[in-house]
Every structure is written in structure tokens, then in C-alpha cells.
Amino acid sequence: GAGVSQSPRYKVAKRGQDVALRCDPISGHVSLFWYQQALGQGPEFLTYFQNEAQLDKSGLPSDRFFAERPEGSVSTLKIQRTQQEDSAVYLCASSLITRSGEQFFGPGTRLTVL
Amino acid sequence: KQEVTQIPAALSVPEGENLVLNCSFTDSAIYNLQWFRQDPGKGLTSLLLIQSSQREQTSGRLNASLDKSSGRSTLYIAASQPGDSATYLCAVLVSNFGNEKLTFGTGTRLTIIP
Numbered sequence: 162g163a164g165v166s167q168s169p170r171y172k173v174a175k176r177g178q179d180v181a182l183r184c185d186p187i188s189g190h191v192s193l194f195w196y197q198q199a200l201g202q203g204p205e206f207l208t209y210f211q212n213e214a215q216l217d218k219s220g221l222p223s224d225r226f227f228a229e230r231p232e233g234s235v236s237t238l239k240i241q242r243t244q245q246e247d248s249a250v251y252l253c254a255s256s257l258i259t260r261s262g263e264q265f266f267g268p269g270t271r272l273t274v275l
Numbered sequence: 276k277q278e279v280t281q282i283p284a285a286l287s288v289p290e291g292e293n294l295v296l297n298c299s300f301t302d303s304a305i306y307n308l309q310w311f312r313q314d315p316g317k318g319l320t321s322l323l324l325i326q327s328s329q330r331e332q333t334s335g336r337l338n339a340s341l342d343k344s345s346g347r348s349t350l351y352i353a354a355s356q357p358g359d360s361a362t363y364l365c366a367v368l369v370s371n372f373g374n375e376k377l378t379f380g381t382g383t384r385l386t387i388i389p
Binding site: 165167192194196201202203204205206209211216217220252254263264265266267268269271 | 279309311316317318319320321324364366375376377378379380381382
């Protein structure tokens with residue numbers, strides 16, 4: 162079956178531009194997560210949705226970061242006024258159930274801010 | 276705050292050898308622990324998920340153990356192959372209600388020498 166998909170796979174933005182990153186979770190998965198992975202580091206949590214509700218956004222680094230999942234399926238991570246320190250791989254994951262659910266990851270979007 | 280450490284950061288072994296990767300975590304109140312592999316430029320592939328009540332999980336040549344009380348997990352790879360070359364990440368889910376995020380280590384970069 163289809164896994165988690167993300168688009169675009171690569172994004173180059175000039176500093177100050179807004180970007181939108183898309184995640185299509187596995188069909189029927191309740192939970193959706195966004196993580197940020199800097200070069201040579203492990204992924205770090207950004208935000209979590211249960212269906213359409215954003216239950217935890219404690220990892221978002223600033224108010225320039227915004228995520229939504231309006232219909233409880235596809236999610237978009239938006240970064241406004243991008244800065245060089247936003248350059249990273251943005252990973253999306255989904256899980257079928259809440260609590261103890263195995264998380265399945267997409268291929269990521271590599272964002273480079275010039 | 277949960278911290279996850281993986282040692283060593285990099286490991287090179289000849290093909291055919293058995294090897295062990297280590298993961299330690301500071302807060303033993305975890306819900307589960309997951310091992311992933313990440314190939315260069317790719318997302319994360321889930322290898323094994325161990326619930327807090329379990330001691331180990333096996334899949335093919337992989338065996339993961341969990342000692343929650345000491346805050347340690349190991350991933351054992353038998354009869355290593357060049358295709359096993361990748362970065363291996365462990366991640367824990369803490370057991371606080373409402374907390375769904377994984378906390379990752381920085382990974383062990385494994386190279387299998389043909």
C-alpha cells in the first residue's frame with residue numbers, strides 16, 4: 162500500500178520567502194507528526210495532530226511556523242519569512258492509532274534557504 | 276527532559292560480522308522505543324518497535340532489546356551485509372498522557388565493508 166508522501170522533495174527559497182510543505186499520511190491514520198532534522202542530527206519534534214485537532218505544537222521554533230490539517234488527512238507546514246537557520250529536512254510521520262502507535266515516516270522535504 | 280544518546284556515532288565493520296548498536300535514555304518512564312534506519316537523503320524506515328512491557332523484539336537478522344529500568348536498548352545485527360550500511364536511529368515515546376512525540380538520538384552511522 163501507499164506510504165506517507167511529501168511534496169516537494171526539495172525546496173530552495175530565498176531568505177524572507179514563505180514556503181508550504183505538504184504531507185499525505187497513510188490513509189486512515191489518525192495521528193500526524195512533523196519533525197525537523199538538521200544535518201547530522203536526529204529528528205526533532207515540531208507538532209502533532211490527532212485527526213484535525215492540533216494537540217501539541219510545543220516544538221515549533223517560532224511564530225513563523227504554522228501547521229494545519231483541516232480535514233484530518235493532508236497536512237501543510239508553512240514557514241513564513243524563511244531564515245537560513247530554517248534550512249533542514251522536514252519529516253512527516255503518521256500512525257494508525259494514538260498511544261503506542263508505530264510511526265511511519267515520509268521521505269522528507271529538504272529545505273534550503275539562501 | 277528526556278535525552279537519548281547513541282554510541283558509537285560511527286562504526287565500520289567487515290561484512291559477515293555480528294554487531295551491536297547502543298541507545299540510552301535518561302527518563303525510564305517510556306511508553307515504547309522504536310529503532311529506525313535512514314539511508315542518505317531518505318526518510319526513516321521503522322525496523323522494530325518495543326513496548327515498555329516487552330524485553331525484546333526480533334525481525335529477521337535484527338534483534339532489539341530493552342532494559343527500561345537502566346534506560347538502555349541495544350540493536351543486534353547478525354551476519355552483517357553491505358546493504359545494512361545506513362544511519363540507525365533510536366527514539367523513545369515518553370509515557371506522559373497526551374504526549375505523543377518521539378525523542379530521537381543522533382544516530383549511529385554504520386558502514387559494512389565488503
